[in-house]
Amino acid sequence: MPPVVFPLDSTKKFTDQRIVGHNRWHGEIPAQVHVSPGDVFRVDCREWFDGAIHNDDSAEDVLHAPLPGVHVLSGPIAVEGAKPGDLLIVDILDVGPIPQEDSGPLAGQGWGYTGVFATQNGGGFLTEWFPDAYKVIWDFRGGTATSRHIPGVSYTGIVHPGLMGTAPSAALLAKWNAREQALIDTDPGRVPPLALPPLADSAILGTLTGADFDRVAAEAARTAPPRENGGNQDIKNFTKGTRVFYPVFVDGANLSMGDLHFSQGDGEITFCGAIEMGGFLDLHVDLIKGGMDTYGVSENAIFLPGNTDPQYSEWLAFSGTSVTLDGQQHYLDSHLSYQRACLHAIDYLTKFGYSRIQAYMILGSAPIEGRLSGVVDIPNSCSTVYLPTAIFDVDVRPSASGPEQVAPGPSVPTASF
Amino acid sequence: MPPVVFPLDSTKKFTDQRIVGHNRWHGEIPAQVHVSPGDVFRVDCREWFDGAIHNDDSAEDVLHAPLPGVHVLSGPIAVEGAKPGDLLIVDILDVGPIPQEDSGPLAGQGWGYTGVFATQNGGGFLTEWFPDAYKVIWDFRGGTATSRHIPGVSYTGIVHPGLMGTAPSAALLAKWNAREQALIDTDPGRVPPLALPPLADSAILGTLTGADFDRVAAEAARTAPPRENGGNQDIKNFTKGTRVFYPVFVDGANLSMGDLHFSQGDGEITFCGAIEMGGFLDLHVDLIKGGMDTYGVSENAIFLPGNTDPQYSEWLAFSGTSVTLDGQQHYLDSHLSYQRACLHAIDYLTKFGYSRIQAYMILGSAPIEGRLSGVVDIPNSCSTVYLPTAIFDVDVRPSASGPEQVAPGPSVPTASF
Amino acid sequence: MPPVVFPLDSTKKFTDQRIVGHNRWHGEIPAQVHVSPGDVFRVDCREWFDGAIHNDDSAEDVLHAPLPGVHVLSGPIAVEGAKPGDLLIVDILDVGPIPQEDSGPLAGQGWGYTGVFATQNGGGFLTEWFPDAYKVIWDFRGGTATSRHIPGVSYTGIVHPGLMGTAPSAALLAKWNAREQALIDTDPGRVPPLALPPLADSAILGTLTGADFDRVAAEAARTAPPRENGGNQDIKNFTKGTRVFYPVFVDGANLSMGDLHFSQGDGEITFCGAIEMGGFLDLHVDLIKGGMDTYGVSENAIFLPGNTDPQYSEWLAFSGTSVTLDGQQHYLDSHLSYQRACLHAIDYLTKFGYSRIQAYMILGSAPIEGRLSGVVDIPNSCSTVYLPTAIFDVDVRPSASGPEQVAPGPSVPTASF
């Protein structure tokens, strides 16, 4: 095991750990861990809700999920010699659930969860059709996940961190806050909101205290969206063996990470979320000095995915176009066309005995592929979603003999306001 | 060779062929070909511009591309016994360029093209940054394509039909026309337009003549967008071995197809288009009686992709978020985030010696993957684009030694108004 | 279509063609086709028995298969400038059954065959257990093969030439003849024989006539075995997109080829053979001058396989060790251990309703993988054979519920002396 530079004790809350991380982006959150280019080290990561979601059959915890407190991140980690303009190389040498802990109350201890927020508390990709809170629990057995709430499916984990990134400079942070506030201002009362402004309440800022804490908490960006620094990209392909290149905006780069997923479909459409868990990341870091300019990478991550993702060779695919369910034509809206493709997949799976929410949960957590197939054929974009047929116990291919039925299982825990 | 039910002579214009196809969608265009469930047959397909684009080093033809005349489609093909409510199974047994013709003036005779329309004539996914007309020519050598206009790349073809679909019912067609006109009406003068209304000029409607022709031409839908009937989906994964399921809206299903591509990246971002060519499709058809209801597939195609796509195991990926280049924050706009990911890839490739338009052309024609990675993390969606590193002669991975340079080649033909 | 430098007319016998090929290896068979480095061209290939095997339900033709006449090869093709010591690059741009001919009496016209020779006429890998002659017919539908003689299986073709190679020098030929005769001399009466000596009877030697013919026919090597020049390697991975490097032993290299297979399992264990067919090869050739020494390749082919082989992700594997069925221990005999692994697979498939000969035929023709898993663990080698589960209509994985049964089909045609 590489040296654990950011250790976590599963029995303690995030703020009671020996090193306390953070849940906001700000360049002035002090780095408490220092590594050098070439170093290999381990970082423990807490599940994103710090244990608020339980391994039970109720969705009350998801209904009241404390969103102001997310994501609890491990870091910042300063890399010796990193300067603005450099590219920070991060190799994901390994990633997994909490090692040596296969049972316990914390997601990552042998289990994980997929949730859908109620519309009033964040919603999800299909919140219009799934307005309540829902939760399913997944059990890990080695590399695969199964759920007592969804019969007849099992996935090989496509394990990855949902969130990793470098700290923003003051200028970059100011830009974020300005543009996101401008968006919020277009519809301030919207439910769910258009964006999340800085929020001092529930802010965790490492070692900061007093006036520094107050100032930074008032400015620091929320961690929900991905941005120029990487952040919450939720790219399911950040698997073991991946090499990521992050732009560096502050001295030391100040790398942070969290939001580990045991598995996820493209889009993380359920929002709360993939199969969520705590765990660990083994990393190697290096620098390409001046790399941002050399390679024209001024923002967002570029990466070489790992080569041990689960292999499936047969897929059942659904397509959608940018027309709303009630028939309104939108112009080249790939978000909408992906929604429609996902809704088609849900409709289809119900014919095999799944409930609609079970199907939605499968799409959010299984290693489905979501592709922007056509983006120019005015006025309709075409998006496609690919389900690996091997994850299902029954044969889900269409045939003249009609759909086989999955064994009925318990229903998905649901809760509503 | 299966019986050729829809033959084309490469030396004749589309309208001079023994069987004349169509370039509009309408349920009353008469089927001239009749097949039965279980049949295997060949359909020749004309390149979508009917030969208007030439194998030369000028982009004048793309600048003046006759868009009202596209797509020249082979069909309609009536399937014995098909009734509204059925699912039509179409197996793509084989697909390729024009057989036995490796040279000649028609795309598909050993060569193909990728173009970008000028903004005034349709534009493309990145028309804001590439406002003129551009063209590159690709030479096919067996399964691979190379271009005299782009140095140092070669692709294994991911050959597929860009367009296939069943005829709309009268009610469905009326719905299309209504919703698309409503969109156009929101900004009727927009360049490029929001959508394309019916257009009698240049309409080709098979055997229809006289008053029937006039009436149908005035109502028939343009073929640019994908819709409920499949249509111009431009899904690069409709490769050899694929089984597609189409909803049936009229008696006989009236299947039509065209717009063959030798290769394409997800999104077909160049619009004009992938690597365009004429060629052939060998198909097998069958029916699932009442399948639309049995499987909940009331619109759009579902499909099982073939298993012989080109295999690449190393990818260089770029991510983008839904913030415009000038810094405006959009709300979960995956179209925009894919644009930004593509622009990042273009910026990057220029560091290796490619011109920006060369890089754009690569993204439009190489078998790149475009994924909706994150669609819920308000306010930013995250899209990613994956380039197979093996298509490049030089090593395009970032490293401390900096980018290797491709041998300079001739520039990309360009033309502007 | 590239220029056809070696055309064949499906309606004429091999010796009645415009250009007559050969069925023996000898450096003095004159090249009738001349190409240059960089050229792209097509070569038609006759099925290896020149039409002696028919699309019917009798195995009499296999029982009396005229082995002295094989393999009918297309060539020799001289490559301008090739000299002994060079490496000849051969790119397999495309390969397939006879184009445009989907029905007819010749294998390759929409169908192919797999046979097993009777022990007295060559036998096969498992001739001890399958002593008679057997035949199954395969129908091609686009990229897949099915058989009326074997229920419930279909394969995506892994199309390749079984045989390709350069002409031997006089010295190399002499070496072959000496060493093979020495082997024969150890057991001259063995049935089947240990090796096949030169045989003037049935020799076809291109344009050679008279005394030259007689002399060369008496010396020329049979084409059954692979040797230093490549030859009948039966490597199933010589698929479309493959680049092969052959040593050059005579001026012009004198490349020849044939024995096309629609599909084959590792080992071609049925011997007569894979799924045999006639068809075409589109090739590109080039030279690495002096490459044999530069790269240390003095014999046998090296190659980079193509990247469009059929993809399967689930395999059922069987292992075997080098102990005979009657319990005799052999020392690290991978041939034997592969035999045992194959016999295990056959035993297994019979539990699903297949006859033993059907199972054997599947192993010979499906894209199975055969691996030398352990070759050092004295005294047992361990070989493994991998069957893609997706080629079967029924689920062939072991389970507590026991084997599902395939629908019974007609029996495999058999004939015996």
Place this chain on the structure above:
Amino acid sequence: MPPVVFPLDSTKKFTDQRIVGHNRWHGEIPAQVHVSPGDVFRVDCREWFDGAIHNDDSAEDVLHAPLPGVHVLSGPIAVEGAKPGDLLIVDILDVGPIPQEDSGPLAGQGWGYTGVFATQNGGGFLTEWFPDAYKVIWDFRGGTATSRHIPGVSYTGIVHPGLMGTAPSAALLAKWNAREQALIDTDPGRVPPLALPPLADSAILGTLTGADFDRVAAEAARTAPPRENGGNQDIKNFTKGTRVFYPVFVDGANLSMGDLHFSQGDGEITFCGAIEMGGFLDLHVDLIKGGMDTYGVSENAIFLPGNTDPQYSEWLAFSGTSVTLDGQQHYLDSHLSYQRACLHAIDYLTKFGYSRIQAYMILGSAPIEGRLSGVVDIPNSCSTVYLPTAIFDVDVRPSASGPEQVAPGPSVPTASF
């Protein structure tokens, strides 16, 4: 972490552990661990030489490797209810090096080794050309291995147990001993020996003592070869996610395992061995009652490999035939043809600057594929070996520009008698 039913302390010798395993096969070695069908549990495994091979730059330890003491196995593990005639399902849920120990003197603590025995002490697949003892050390960094003794290569681990199997019945054991002794008797003085007879010296037999120990030690089979019970199959595809089915010969099945490999090429041609290490296995077991007869699996393992093996898409392949280096023709000897293919690969790699022993070590430890390509083309079999090109830092494909040279590194430690 599942419950550790067979724990090992890295600081103690195999015989000083709390539970002592065994290094011989015998049905009367008492099971010390008992599990039930459906159980999930962890088994720690010692590297096969119990720590005799060190992380240094000398091959003296390999020269004097204590072969009588191998393999130190974890087990036997009795499965409740298992009876002769059943099939034991073993799911490899996870497998890896020693968890949480990334440095230390024991292979598996962040490092592993590949060795070649001297001819007098076991030899290897190519002992005729590599008669001495050699050793290279590999460092693990997450999922990849690199060596200070071999420049310019790195592999993604294809981690697997080299050895796993059930205990033999008395009758089966007697059969082994008889047939192997018969082989030995054909050449009793051979160096290396043809097989290894029972050997009381160095035998470790779990809890057995006294007369029982002596009797069993005199009868128990050595663990080197794979046999009907599975055993030392060295199948590189027993990776995470694999489901293996073992025949059961004694009550409780008495499963044992060990010889973990971080990576291995097909054949494990270096013998001492793959990349050797200690580590852990997380297993799930179940039974198919009477499965041996139901599925016709009376011996050897059958298995469904996992779906997360490292993916490579470009391979450089070498072929060989069954002719010895000095020109003697053998009859369909796939062992020999694989030897020749491997020797060709070694010759080739020396042109890039590798020493012959470095090339041999690469073939033994990298995830190369070894295939029985042709096994019927008398008198030559054809074997092929496939090297993934991506494991090399330099481009190892042949080209007109000649081989690029790897940076010279230190030589491989060597020792000889």
